[in-house]
Amino acid sequence: MRTVTLPTLGQYQQRWDELVATMALPSPFLCSWWLEATAAPRQEFVLVLDGDDLLGGLAVSVARRGRLEWVTLAGSGPLEPDHLDVVAAPGAEERVAYAVSNWLGRPGNRILDFAGLAAGGRLARTVPGRGVVLSSTPAPYVTLPATAAEYLSGRPGALRSTIKRAEKRLAKAGYAPHRIELAGVDDALENLQRLHDSRWGDESGFLAGWPGFCRAVQAGLAAGHVGLWELRNDDGDVAAIEIDFEVAGRVSFYQAGRSTSHECRGAGSVLRYQIISAAIDSGKVEFDLLRGGEPYKADWANASRGVVHLRKGVGPAAVALIAAADARRQLQSLRGARASAASGAALG
Incomplete structure (x- = not known):
């Protein structure tokens, strides 16, 4: 088994889409037509191969910000894709997740900024590094x-x-x-x-x-x-x-x-x-209203999954940046809570 990175799926496109269709939660935002149409300038496919057979992989975009690599999931941004995860052949899910995690955690300093993750997916459980959950959002659905x-x-x-x-x-x-x-x-x-x-x-x-x-x-x-x-x-x-x-x-x-x-x-x-x-x-078999807890969605659905945004650092410089940003968020939250309490006391 080996891991390679390619700028496009190329000869693996059909197999990739076949694997997406077999997933427990086959997100449309993992399909090749979506990934290619919304591709960022530095999109990469991290592919896990057994010989020439595609076992699965992950689509990411990689940018350089100063000393750090900044890795996001392919298609992230204003179009807000949901239920993102590693793509894997049935029975090979753990091996593919492990190989992708090793690639993401290889030596170097990088931020892994993963929005739209399927909360119950393998990628959400195996993202390497140290960091925080920035948000968790419901995605209502109904079994038809x-x-x-x-x-x-x-x-x-x-x-x-x-x-x-x-x-x-x-x-x-x-x-x-x-x-x-x-x-x-x-x-x-x-x-x-x-x-x-x-x-x-x-x-x-x-x-x-x-x-x-x-x-x-x-x-x-x-x-x-x-x-x-x-x-x-x-x-x-x-x-x-x-x-x-x-x-x-x-x-x-x-x-x-x-x-x-x-x-x-x-x-x-x-x-x-x-x-x-x-x-x-x-x-x-299912109608999915995707991420968002808007009240109207509850009228159309009767169940919900989670979609999370994780940000983690790999390497000492990236981990330090994540820790500093988290400390600032906590301080701002504390100041906001104190201001609200003071305002309430004044009104009382």
């Missing part, structure tokens, strides 16, 4: 039942009522769900950008990664792993749009936009229910 009616019956009454009333009203106005094919992707992406921006504006960091996202959607559509849906009428007016990733029987909700006009109220919920219904009809 046999029928859409059964799924809907398990949702809160307010959501069921919204879907039923809005579905009738929007259908009467001529709105219907449409799944977009590759030929219509440019217009659909333009609609998403417009609706998302009108709803969120500067509050959303997503549009900062727009070029890479557009490349990923086009590549994912071509690979059959992207569901791009619109709720629109015969005049082409779009009330809602949603993009989901479909990998190994799982559907992952990624981004959406909707009209803010009063007559289109409830359109986002209607479209999402239609997407979940189609997923159930096609035999999908």
Whole structure:
């Protein structure tokens, strides 16, 4: 068994994607089409080989900051990929994780800044070095039942009522769900950008990664792993749009936009229910709302996984930097707590 680093997957691309599909939590953000479309300038694939057979590996980006290497997981940034982990063949998970950990922990000074980690994954458990957990975020999901009616019956009454009333009203106005094919992707992406921006504006960091996202959607559509849906009428007016990733029987909700006009109220919920219904009809087993504890997600899901952000140092200079940064965070937190307590005492 040997470990090599390559700038692209090359001849191992098909095998890599096959391994992703066999994982217990097959994240779309580990698929080659996503990694290649969102690649940073210094992206590397750390591959673990048995002869010429790919056992697995990890996709990372490596930058130099002064004396330190700064290693992040491939695709990290404004697009916020989730459930990241080492990719490994069934039965080889521990060996691959060990080999990757050895590569990350080799001599030198480096910061391992890993956001979007699957909390229960092997990488989260085997990242070498000393450091801290910067954040832990829930990622709600639901195991899909046999029928859409059964799924809907398990949702809160307010959501069921919204879907039923809005579905009738929007259908009467001529709105219907449409799944977009590759030929219509440019217009659909333009609609998403417009609706998302009108709803969120500067509050959303997503549009900062727009070029890479557009490349990923086009590549994912071509690979059959992207569901791009619109709720629109015969005049082409779009009330809602949603993009989901479909990998190994799982559907992952990624981004959406909707009209803010009063007559289109409830359109986002209607479209999402239609997407979940189609997923159930096609035999999908799970709908994942990815990271974020927003209250609306609890209406659509009934379980949750963790997504964590770890930052660790390897080598004395990196460990010292991590320790100093952690001390500053603790001091700021303490000052904030004291200020809050003093403010409360003054008001009392």
